[in-house]
Amino acid sequence: MKTDIAKLLQKKKKQLLESWMTKQLSDAMLREDLMSNEELREQSNEFLDELLKAVATNHVEDINAPAYEQVKEVLSGISISRAKQGFSPRETGIYVFSLKEAIQQVLKEEISDDIQLLYQTTLSFNKLLDSLGVVTFETYIKGREEVIMRQTDEITEISTPVIQVWEGILALPIIGTLDSARTQVVMENLLQEIVETGSTIAILDISGVPAVDSLVAQHLIKTVAATRLMGAECIISGIRPEIAQTVVHLGIDLSNIVTKSSLASALKYAFGMLKLEVKKNHKEKTTE
Numbered sequence: 001m002k003t004d005i006a007k008l009l010q011k012k013k014k015q016l017l018e019s020w021m022t023k024q025l026s027d028a029m030l031r032e033d034l035m036s037n038e039e040l041r042e043q044s045n046e047f048l049d050e051l052l053k054a055v056a057t058n059h060v061e062d063i064n065a066p067a068y069e070q071v072k073e074v075l076s077g078i079s080i081s082r083a084k085q086g087f088s089p090r091e092t093g094i095y096v097f098s099l100k101e102a103i104q105q106v107l108k109e110e111i112s113d114d115i116q117l118l119y120q121t122t123l124s125f126n127k128l129l130d131s132l133g134v135v136t137f138e139t140y141i142k143g144r145e146e147v148i149m150r151q152t153d154e155i156t157e158i159s160t161p162v163i164q165v166w167e168g169i170l171a172l173p174i175i176g177t178l179d180s181a182r183t184q185v186v187m188e189n190l191l192q193e194i195v196e197t198g199s200t201i202a203i204l205d206i207s208g209v210p211a212v213d214s215l216v217a218q219h220l221i222k223t224v225a226a227t228r229l230m231g232a233e234c235i236i237s238g239i240r241p242e243i244a245q246t247v248v249h250l251g252i253d254l255s256n257i258v259t260k261s262s263l264a265s266a267l268k269y270a271f272g273m274l275k276l277e278v279k280k281n282h283k284e285k286t287t288e
Contacts, residue, residue: 005121006056012106017048020102027094034085043078050074060124063131075132076139083143092140093133100129160186162193169270170199171263175208183219187226194230201270202227205263207238217252224257233273235259237266
């Protein structure tokens with residue numbers, strides 16, 4: 001790229017920024033609830049500054065050149081932050097591709113008398129912005145993956161609460177599919193609570209587990225084994241008829257584990273193990 005083109009764009013930077021902002025703000029799907037116009041302008045101005053500095057090094061088409069490291073760093077930060085803020089892939093892509101249109105407009109106005117130069121320059125900048133668009137989507141995906149992973153961890157923590165239902169008795173209702181990663185969280189939470197409360201009985205309620213296959217059963221057996229190693233007995237409740245049939249059909253041996261059809265039944269059994277008895281208090285009516 002000829003140096004005069006880089007100088008031209010630097011000279012027309014204010015016009016270029018205004019044109020770019022106009023194109024962004026004219027988008028019908030602009031999310032002003034996620035970012036103010038002032039923030040968008042600051043973000044765009046910072047990126048444009050770094051881009052024009054890199055262009056001045058005459059490496060327009062090579063975004064792997066050292067001059068573009070800062071450009072990619074700024075763009076990556078923008079893409080990741082937009083992913084975490086809730087911007088869609090389309091909205092994030094428009095951010096870069098609308099700049100392509102703004103640059104084309106400035107070039108057409110300034111060097112339209114030299115068709116060959118205009119063609120070559122436009123081609124180079126199109127290639128540059130397309131490459132930066134790929135960087136945008138790659139980093140946006142990473143940002144979304146980070147959000148999803150964080151949300152998955154939070155949901156896992158929320159969906160595996162350990163509740164002390166009585167002194168010495170813990171209950172852990174499991175909702176959803178039980179996989180290896182979640183089993184690890186269940187074990188850690190349950191064992192930690194056993195230590196902290198000194199409980200001797202733990203009830204695993206699987207009423208919210210949609211289906212039990214051999215893998216889920218193995219995860220349950222491992223959890224029971226870990227609980228027993230901590231000196232506590234484990235009861236599995238929520239054994240529905242269809243789950244019982246599946247367990248028998250798969251040949252899974254749960255004979256050494258106490259199982260109950262409901263949490264209430266498991267709690268009653270736990271009371272019996274602790275030699276506790278709950279009675280209904282019938283108040284006698286008094287007459288005057």
